[in-house]
Amino acid sequence: MSAFLSLLSVCLLIRTVASVSAPILRTVWTATADSFNQGNEPQKAIDANLNTFWHSQFNPTADALPNWIIVDMKNTYNIHAVGYLPRQDGSANGRIGGHKIEVSTDGANWNLAATGTYINDDIVKKTTFISRAARYVRITATTEAQQAGLQWTSAAEINVYHEVTYDYISRTAWTVSADSQETVSENSPAQNAIDGNPATLWHTRYNGGTIAPLPHWFQIDAGTQITVEGLSYLPRGAPGNGRIGQYSIQVSNDGNTWTQVATGMWVDTEDEKITLFDATARYFRLNALTEAGNRGQWTTAREINLVSGETEVIPAAPAASNGLWVNTVDFPLVPAAVAMLPNGKVLVWSSFERDNFGGSNGFTQTAIYDPATGESTPRVVTNTNHDMFCPGISIDFNGRIVVSGGSNAAKTSIYDSATDAWTAGPDMNIGRGYQSTVTVGDGRIFNIGGSWSGAVGNKNGEIYSPSANTWTLQSGALVSPMQTQDTKGPYRSDNHGWLFAWKTGTVFQAGPSKGMNWYDTNGAGSVTAAGNRADDGDAMCGNAVMYDAPAGKILTAGGSANYEDDTARSNAYVITLGATKQNPQVTKVPNMAFARGFANGVALPDGTVFVTGGQSFVKPFTDTTAHLTPELFNPATNTWTQLNPMSIPRTYHSTALLLPDATILQGGGGLCGGCGVNHFDAEIFVPPYLLNADGSRKARPVINTVATTVRLGASLGITTNSAVTRFALVRIGSATHTVDTDQRRIPLTPAGSGTSYTVTIPSDPGVAVPGFWFLFALNSAGTPSVAKIVKVTP
Numbered sequence: 001m002s003a004f005l006s007l008l009s010v011c012l013l014i015r016t017v018a019s020v021s022a023p024i025l026r027t028v029w030t031a032t033a034d035s036f037n038q039g040n041e042p043q044k045a046i047d048a049n050l051n052t053f054w055h056s057q058f059n060p061t062a063d064a065l066p067n068w069i070i071v072d073m074k075n076t077y078n079i080h081a082v083g084y085l086p087r088q089d090g091s092a093n094g095r096i097g098g099h100k101i102e103v104s105t106d107g108a109n110w111n112l113a114a115t116g117t118y119i120n121d122d123i124v125k126k127t128t129f130i131s132r133a134a135r136y137v138r139i140t141a142t143t144e145a146q147q148a149g150l151q152w153t154s155a156a157e158i159n160v161y162h163e164v165t166y167d168y169i170s171r172t173a174w175t176v177s178a179d180s181q182e183t184v185s186e187n188s189p190a191q192n193a194i195d196g197n198p199a200t201l202w203h204t205r206y207n208g209g210t211i212a213p214l215p216h217w218f219q220i221d222a223g224t225q226i227t228v229e230g231l232s233y234l235p236r237g238a239p240g241n242g243r244i245g246q247y248s249i250q251v252s253n254d255g256n257t258w259t260q261v262a263t264g265m266w267v268d269t270e271d272e273k274i275t276l277f278d279a280t281a282r283y284f285r286l287n288a289l290t291e292a293g294n295r296g297q298w299t300t301a302r303e304i305n306l307v308s309g310e311t312e313v314i315p316a317a318p319a320a321s322n323g324l325w326v327n328t329v330d331f332p333l334v335p336a337a338v339a340m341l342p343n344g345k346v347l348v349w350s351s352f353e354r355d356n357f358g359g360s361n362g363f364t365q366t367a368i369y370d371p372a373t374g375e376s377t378p379r380v381v382t383n384t385n386h387d388m389f390c391p392g393i394s395i396d397f398n399g400r401i402v403v404s405g406g407s408n409a410a411k412t413s414i415y416d417s418a419t420d421a422w423t424a425g426p427d428m429n430i431g432r433g434y435q436s437t438v439t440v441g442d443g444r445i446f447n448i449g450g451s452w453s454g455a456v457g458n459k460n461g462e463i464y465s466p467s468a469n470t471w472t473l474q475s476g477a478l479v480s481p482m483q484t485q486d487t488k489g490p491y492r493s494d495n496h497g498w499l500f501a502w503k504t505g506t507v508f509q510a511g512p513s514k515g516m517n518w519y520d521t522n523g524a525g526s527v528t529a530a531g532n533r534a535d536d537g538d539a540m541c542g543n544a545v546m547y548d549a550p551a552g553k554i555l556t557a558g559g560s561a562n563y564e565d566d567t568a569r570s571n572a573y574v575i576t577l578g579a580t581k582q583n584p585q586v587t588k589v590p591n592m593a594f595a596r597g598f599a600n601g602v603a604l605p606d607g608t609v610f611v612t613g614g615q616s617f618v619k620p621f622t623d624t625t626a627h628l629t630p631e632l633f634n635p636a637t638n639t640w641t642q643l644n645p646m647s648i649p650r651t652y653h654s655t656a657l658l659l660p661d662a663t664i665l666q667g668g669g670g671l672c673g674g675c676g677v678n679h680f681d682a683e684i685f686v687p688p689y690l691l692n693a694d695g696s697r698k699a700r701p702v703i704n705t706v707a708t709t710v711r712l713g714a715s716l717g718i719t720t721n722s723a724v725t726r727f728a729l730v731r732i733g734s735a736t737h738t739v740d741t742d743q744r745r746i747p748l749t750p751a752g753s754g755t756s757y758t759v760t761i762p763s764d765p766g767v768a769v770p771g772f773w774f775l776f777a778l779n780s781a782g783t784p785s786v787a788k789i790v791k792v793t794p
Helices: 002-012 042-046 190-194
Strands: 015-023 030-033 067-085 098-104 111-117 125-141 157-168 175-178 216-234 246-252 259-265 273-288 303-312 324-330 337-340 346-349 364-370 375-381 392-395 401-404 412-416 421-424 436-439 445-448 462-465 470-473 498-501 506-511 515-520 526-532 543-548 553-557 572-576 585-589 600-603 609-612 631-634 639-642 654-658 664-668 681-686 703-706 709-711 715-720 726-731 734-736 745-748 751-753 756-760 771-778 788-793
Touching: 015 067, 015 273, 030 042, 042 067, 042 157, 111 125, 125 157, 125 324, 125 681, 157 216, 157 259, 175 190, 190 216, 190 303, 259 273, 273 303, 337 392, 337 654, 337 664, 392 734, 401 445, 436 498, 498 543, 506 553, 543 600, 543 609, 553 609, 600 654, 609 664, 654 734, 703 771, 703 788, 715 771
Parallel strands: 111 324, 111 375, 392 436, 543 745, 709 788
Antiparallel strands: 015 157, 030 067, 067 125, 067 157, 098 111, 098 125, 157 303, 175 216, 216 273, 216 303, 246 259, 246 273, 324 681, 337 346, 337 734, 346 364, 364 375, 392 401, 401 412, 412 421, 436 445, 445 462, 462 470, 498 506, 506 515, 515 526, 543 553, 553 572, 572 585, 600 609, 609 631, 631 639, 654 664, 664 681, 703 715, 715 756, 726 745, 726 771, 751 756, 771 788
């Protein structure tokens, strides 16, 4: 009777769980490839054996890249991710670097899901993208990850993921055991993994200097035979020690004779992992073979469940009227800082590590992303002795990226895309990190705040002259008026200033403090109060975007009173600048639909402002309370519109930039080692102005001819392929920690008709800040052209 009751409880106490990303069972899959070596057939990439792998032909000769492999899942699923595990035999040959991932329902018509460049290591990669229907998945390798011109490709395992809901089987009758558990330094027995409390965990022994070595096992005795479809593993959060990497799962009916039913490698993140298999057994054993982040010999688990009853989640088709997220871009690092280059490529960087920061190590992981190919070229910058994490960024008149402070608080590094070279600039007078810098109308770069790095407090202004290559203190440019009332004091209160170059060498500070200020960068500098931002409070890590520079229009949105552990706000305001050192007009506009901190704002060529990402409760290195739905502010109608959601959270350390084709690159988040929220990628958003109702691309105007340089105040002749109604200049941007002081937009009304037009550039360098700008032509429907890059000169 007791056995019957136990079985009854198992059957009755199954409960449905919220949706999760789960790999599709590969039992019936087949794989084909353009090339394979004898003994390394493509089917080896889907055989659930980590010790075998597909390899393109190398004997007697290598088949040159690109190489491709196609998996046929035999059924159509709504997929949103592909996992790639490089070979696990210790050799790096064939690891995929540059790549694209395409999907198809018929094997003939392919749709791009992702592109990019993978890191050269043997850790599993998971590329996530917007869900789409597919039966076939094709991975094309365009480069080999070792960057040595090698011409082969390999893969140990390929998985495809879809979103599912499923059922947990009741754990009421279970008993569990493990090969090791820590009960001295912390109370972390095996039982904690089935207690229903994700705040507790099972941890293998580490007390007394004796660490139980890998491999480890965790065993479930269900009390009677049960039928299951998979196992769920919830890893610990930060710092991530003991997350399982390589694993195997075995089942048994007597606890002595075991049969392996699954194997694989889990990604080093804190989200729940599902492995599917079909088994009827009493005993289930999860074997941890490696630690996911190579942090040590331990294993941990917050919760372990057996699952059944999987149901695929079918997402609603996104409406093109709300824009479309089209593909993911994989980076070889977490893009915590980005800058647009005059050649149309994007500079991205993290810190001394690709996924972590800390200390002052004197070098930086960088990459150049090419939107034309979707791939990145990595480079470790060592010659400037500068860890450029959490810096100030400004683009000078000649398009050079001037990076100041950060982990190496006094350093300056300069990247020139014309020579593809990094050079060391002079040290600042004050070491800084989390400061803001802005290029002013005379070509110098103003810098203020930044107590995150270097000594805390008194981070008054200084200014960099590119022509003299010197930093000069400005003793009158006091930081104290722009500080917030953060509970952590100056360490947080002078961070991430919202700075805008304006007329006669002034800089307007719009926030994040509720009090606004004018900074005069002439001579020793000065500061003049400019009133409060209406009824807004301090708005740290909110956004400010100059969407109409000649009119002095700035949109501010979101932020929170304190940098972290605080509730964000949805407040939004339009600031209108007029005479320098006078209080601007501040108008409260409708709130965003979502409260956001750590979001990003982008000025679009049609005059709207795109606000994306962030979270409603600001806590660095978390994706909880993240908002996937971006919003678009239209100043002409004074309204916000919710757009289609992205697939990946973008919170702390996320970035966003306008690209030359008028799409948006939104990426990053994390950069925290074992935190579990490192995002080595970006997504591309196509705004509604480029889309027909059916999601196809609108016909776009084309700028046929235009000069590549133009002086302030001069006329610029433009020819197009069709009639247009207006033009817009958008200065190329840079972004880190919600700040982009480089971007601003200038609407231009043309003279002329047909396909020949003339526009006049504003004459004030505080409005049309010299440097490189995107020039867009827009037709009567508001559809922009692909930009021409134009240099505005003094």
